[in-house]
Amino acid sequence: xxxxxxxxxxxxxxNLEELLKKLVAAAGAEFTTFYYYTILRVAAIGMxxxxxxxxxxxxxxxxxxxxxxxxxxxxxLGGELPRDIRxxxxxxxxxxxxxxxxxxxxxxxxxxxxxxxxxVLVEAERCAIRCYTDLCQFTQxxxxxxxxxxxxxxxxEIEHEAxxxxxxxxxxxxxxxxxxxxxxPYVAPFMTADHG
Amino acid sequence: MGxxxxxxxIGPMWHNVLPSADLATGAxxxxxxxxxxxxxxRLDDGTVAAASAVCPHRGEDLSGGRLYFGxxxxxxxxxxxxxxxxxNRYPRDVFPADLxxxxxxxxxxxxxxxxxxxxxxxxxxxx
Numbered sequence: 452x453x454x455x456x457x458x459x460x461x462x463x464x465x466n467l468e469e470l471l472k473k474l475v476a477a478a479g480a481e482f483t484t485f486y487y488y489t490i491l492r493v494a495a496i497g498m499x500x501x502x503x504x505x506x507x508x509x510x511x512x513x514x515x516x517x518x519x520x521x522x523x524x525x526x527x528l529g530g531e532l533p534r535d536i537r538x539x540x541x542x543x544x545x546x547x548x549x550x551x552x553x554x555x556x557x558x559x560x561x562x563x564x565x566x567x568x569x570x571v572l573v574e575a576e577r578c579a580i581r582c583y584t585d586l587c588q589f590t591q592x593x594x595x596x597x598x599x600x601x602x603x604x605x606x607x608e609i610e611h612e613a614x615x616x617x618x619x620x621x622x623x624x625x626x627x628x629x630x631x632x633x634x635x636p637y638v639a640p641f642m643t644a645d646h647g
Numbered sequence: 648m649g650x651x652x653x654x655x656x657i658g659p660m661w662h663n664v665l666p667s668a669d670l671a672t673g674a675x676x677x678x679x680x681x682x683x684x685x686x687x688x689r690l691d692d693g694t695v696a697a698a699s700a701v702c703p704h705r706g707e708d709l710s711g712g713r714l715y716f717g718x719x720x721x722x723x724x725x726x727x728x729x730x731x732x733x734x735n736r737y738p739r740d741v742f743p744a745d746l747x748x749x750x751x752x753x754x755x756x757x758x759x760x761x762x763x764x765x766x767x768x769x770x771x772x773x774x
Contacts, residue, residue, distance in 0.1 A: 476723055542705075545725050546738035549746070571741045578725045578737070581715070585722055 453527045456596070460528060463593035470589065470597065471530035474521055476544030477582055477604075478532065481518035483540050484575060485511055487548035491568065494550055497559025500568075503618065505632070507572065510611045512633025517604045520641040524597055545578035569618050576612035583608055603637040663764040670695065670765065675719075677710035680767050685756055686710055687765060688730055690717055696730035697758035697767045703728075703735075703751035719753070728753035 461467050488511035495504040525532065533539040540547075551567035554560055560568045583605035590598040610626060617624045635642070664678040665687060676687045677700050684700035686709050700709050702721045711722040718727045718736050727737040735750040742750070757768040 472723065542724075544723060546742070549741070549743050551741070552743050574737060574741050581713070581720055581725050585713070 452529045456527050457529050460594045460597070465590065465593050467528060470594070471525065471528055473544070473586055473589065474525050474528070474597070475530060475532065475539075476542055477586060477601075478518050478521040478525060479539050479543035480545040480579065480582060481514045481521065483543045484545065484548055484579075485515040485518065487550075487575075488514060488572075490550050491548065491572065494554050494557075494568065495560065496557075497561060499565050500560040503560070503565075503568070506614050506618075506628065508632050509629050509634075510572070510576070510614065513607050513611070513635045513638070516633060516635040516638050516642060517607070519644070520600055520604065520638050523643060524600055528597075544582045545575060548572070548575040566619065569615055573612060573615040573619065576608055576615060579608040580605065580612060600638075600641050603641060606637040607635060660768045661759075661766040662768070664767050665765045667695075667760050667763050667765055673714055675710055675712070675714065677708070678767070680756065680769055683769070684708075684710075685767055686719065687758070687767075688714055688719065690714070690730065695758050695760060695765055697756035697765075698728070698730055698733065699754040699756075702726060703753055709753075726750075730755075 457467070460470070488507055492504055492507040492511055495501065495507055522532065533542065548571050551564065551571055553564035553567045558564060583601050586601040587598060587605060590601060613624070613626060614628065629636075662680050664680065664685070665676055670676055670687055670689045672689050672691060672693060674689050678685050678687060686698045686700040688696045688698075690696055698709070698719065702709050702724070704721065704724055704726045707721050707723045709719050709721055713720045713722070715727055717731060718729045720727050725737075726735060728734070729736050733752040733755045735752060739747045739750050754770055756770055759766050
């Protein structure tokens with residue numbers, strides 16, 4: 452914990468307890484999404500699904516990176532992760548990104564089931580965008596470090612939404628995908644360990 | 648009951664809770680109707696919606712949330728509830744059917760604007 456770092460945030464007028472609740476919820480959402488995206492990536496097979504697999508992998512790894520970037524800030528501010536991972540999942544700031552019913556049993560995503568898969572993905576990213584927009588607005592002008600981390604994550608979540616929504620035909624597309632899987636161009640500066 | 652306006656209650660069940668001018672388009676407010684916290688929202692078409700201010704998911708205060716395409720976005724877990732129907736909009740649209748069926752709706756309150764005030768009536772028992 453950083454004593455002065457915490458004190459400066461408190462003196463800025465931020466409700467520290469509320470901020471920590473939001474940060475733990477955000478970290479929980481990233482951790483659970485990493486898990487669920489693993490299942491969704493596994494389901495991305497067949498002629499149509501395979502094209503999605505690498506994009507899901509980019510988002511999956513970057514969500515894990517977001518978790519890694521958030522955790523140090525939680526502890527710097529005197530917070531902690533829930534001791535029980537079940538409790539952590541329960542307070543996650545976004546709903547679970549379940550495999551859609553139409554893909555149970557190892558079916559290849561195609562037609563309506565492909566759209567179901569993409570809808571789970573794009574809505575999860577939209578939830579993340581709402582989550583980090585809230586965190587940015589909560590910390591802007593008061594807690595520069597949490598704001599910078601939240602803003603970096605928000606940048607990547609916005610790109611993730613674009614990747615998936617463009618598969619749904621929402622465009623045009625104004626970007627290219629990552630040079631290497633899960634590169635996290637915005638969040639990487641906040642990751643304290645080598646993320647490969 | 649909220650602050651009494653210059654006119655007073657129109658009927659026995661309606662409570663004048665907020666001057667209409669105090670709720671701009673896109674804004675939220677929290678008022679009390681009896682002992683119940685009620686969320687007021689001025690939607691994009693100018694109409695006012697009134698709903699429980701307590702998220703049915705985990706009890707978060709929805710007045711700290713944001714309007715999201717005619718719905719309220721819970722500030723902590725980001726469940727989304729339609730403010731015209733009370734139905735959970737997200738994650739109901741992506742959850743497996745058995746889990747979607749378990750998502751509670753957001754209770755709505757009767758609401759109207761009259762004589763420059765927003766009026767809310769208590770929900771009927773069991774609604």
